[in-house]
Amino acid sequence: MIAICLLLLFLNPPLCLSKTNMSWWWAGDLSAAWKKPEAPGGEGSYQSVALIVGVTGIVGNSLAEILPSPDTPGGPWKVYGVARRPRPNWHENCPVEYIQCDISDLAQAKSKLSQLTDVTHIFYVTWASRSNEAENCKINGLMFRNLLQAVVPIATNLRHVCLQTGTKNYIGPFESFYNFESHEPPYSEDLPRLKVDNFYYTLEDVMFEEVAKKEGVTWSVHRPDIIFGFSPYSLMNIIVTLSVYAAICKHEGAPLMFPGSKEAWNCYAIASDADLVAEQEIWACVEPNAQNQAFNIHDGDYFKWKHLWKVLAAQFGIERVRVRSGRGKSDLGREDERQRASLGGDSEEEPAVSYQVRAGWGLVVCGYHA
Structure with missing residues (x-):
């Protein structure tokens, strides 16, 4: 079973395990991604520039290691990473330009992110936890809006915004379990929203509103289940x-x-490998047929x-x-x-x-x- 194999790999990592040598999933369906336009000449030139918000989280950490790889579609990639804490020592070797920033503060977000005019893709893979879902909606909506208002107007070549939420889109927040009727599995991406507070819905609404202000920017929403990956800084680890x-x-x-x-x-139960989630998010950014859609993502095993x-x-x-x-x-x-x-x-x-x-x-x- 995939979940058990992932646990064994985490506890006993092989010496040769390297994300830079990974094979891309759905490689046969990535023909559009591989047909890259000619990148400008000169050393240090990039075709795409990623901004990972939540770079020290489980999926943020995977994105930070996968995006700079030479075989990543849409590349070569330049990568910025934003997190609230100082850069941890276990993250120092990632080829990412690290920016410590509290995006719940709009003034700080605009000040620290005002130079990121070259960003082409935003990966929003962070969240904040509060005492109840109403407060979760408030703080997470504020953070995402601050980030988009700081970056979208100045990023003249912005192409895509990737938002990560999760399965609670279909079952509601933990505090409301058994207090309302949730959807029954299997879950499809087109199921209607539940009639309950859910900060995932708030994040989507913020994204739709802010992205609509800039012509030509596409979006994608990604809904993993319980994530198996690595990050000491994640409450979902x-x-x-x-x-x-x-x-x-x-x-x-x-x-x-x-x-x-x-x-x-x-x-x-089902689980989502952090690398697989990151790969799907990158795929959705560079595959034209995947734009402006929501995607469930898990390992395909039980x-x-x-x-x-x-x-x-x-x-x-x-x-x-x-x-x-x-x-x-x-x-x-x-x-x-x-x-x-x-x-x-x-x-x-x-x-x-x-x-x-x-x-x-x-x-x-x-x-x-x-």
């Missing part, structure tokens, strides 16, 4: 969360307890958490596996604090571990939309 959680259980001699419900444990859990336990040498039901986010949070303390939670690495382990709340609900 399930793979690293699982690894940290398993290490804690091994350290304490405790069983590997599944933090979700029995329904999630037994039902079928798995059960109870199968993945056994693989995880074996990788960390944990003999006992158990499942608990009826646990909520607050219970997980309290257990996280206790477990981090047992590993020395006051160390210099504690903030990163905190981010990683707290993504475990996603497992509580991940099985309900499979």
Whole structure:
């Protein structure tokens, strides 16, 4: 199963694994992308210029490594990356011009991004979490609008805006689960919006409004499921969360307890590999027939958490596996604090571990939309 293979690759990466040597998916359908116009001569010339907003996130990190590759369609690519935090040491080798910027501040966004007149493609792969969905709509709409208002007017050659949302487009926000009737799977991209607050809808509306102000700019929306990839800075970083959680259980001699419900444990689930999501987003940017559309994206395989859990336990040498039901986010949070303390939670690495382990709340609900 693809999900299990991804977990094994993450835990035991082969020495030869390199995204610069990857083969492109749907290569036979990328004929239009490969027929590039002649790039201007001279060293350091680029055909396309990407702005990745959320460059240290799971998919942002994949985009930052894939776009500069010599075989990437639409290239050669120059890449800017925007994130709120200072550039982390694990990101230093990415060939990206890094810009630290808080895009929730319009003045700061305009000041720090005012020189990006050469941007041709915007990849918006970030989000902010607040206490409720109404606040999520407010802050995420503000951030995206600030970014577009700062860049779209000055980027004279802007061609495409890529927006990443997700499966909550069809099932609604976590806080509203069971409080309204969501769509039933399988989900198609043309399903109507749910009658509930959803910051994904806010982001789409902002994009449609701002893109319409500039003639010739196209867009695409990408809706992955739970994403398997790498980034210590993402609250949705399930793979690293699982690894940290398993290490804690091994350290304490405790069983590997599944933090979700029995329904999630037994039902079928799907996942989206971060590299695959990034590749689809790049494809949609350079393929004319993909423009102005929304796309679901997952690995095309199904798995059960109870199968993945056994693989995880074996990788960390944990003999006992158990499942608990009826646990909520607050219970997980309290257990996280206790477990981090047992590993020395006051160390210099504690903030990163905190981010990683707290993504475990996603497992509580991940099985309900499979």
